Amino acid sequence: MAKITYIEHSGAEHVVDVETGLTVMEGAIRNLVPGIDADCGGACACATCHVYVDPAWMPLTGQRESMEESMLDFAGDVRDNSRLSCQIKVHDALDGLIVRMPEQQG
Numbered sequence: 001m002a003k004i005t006y007i008e009h010s011g012a013e014h015v016v017d018v019e020t021g022l023t024v025m026e027g028a029i030r031n032l033v034p035g036i037d038a039d040c041g042g043a044c045a046c047a048t049c050h051v052y053v054d055p056a057w058m059p060l061t062g063q064r065e066s067m068e069e070s071m072l073d074f075a076g077d078v079r080d081n082s083r084l085s086c087q088i089k090v091h092d093a094l095d096g097l098i099v100r101m102p103e104q105q106g
């Protein structure tokens with residue numbers, strides 16, 4: 001279980017407990033967090049689950065895989081800390097994770 005803070009582009013914060021084994025995207029969808037649409041359901045095929053990982057957490061969320069990298073080409077305003085939230089598995093060490101949603105998913 002990890003407590004994850006999702007911050008919308010507007011600044012609205014949503015703090016939710018996400019079960020280990022789910023993805024950061026699934027944690028948002030199951031808790032009705034706005035700003036993550038996840039149109040493809042987690043297949044790394046839509047880029048509507050784009051988030052910015054708080055820089056302090058980047059070492060714990062892992063690296064982008066090549067498929068994620070190419071899908072991010074379809075996302076807007078991609079930054080160094082951009083990830084597809086469906087590709088980040090939740091584990092206990094992510095307790096306290098902070099992610100922010102980009103403007104176009106607001």
Ligand code: FES
Nearest residue numbers: 042045046047086
């Ligand atoms: S949900 Fe579609 S790429 Fe993540």
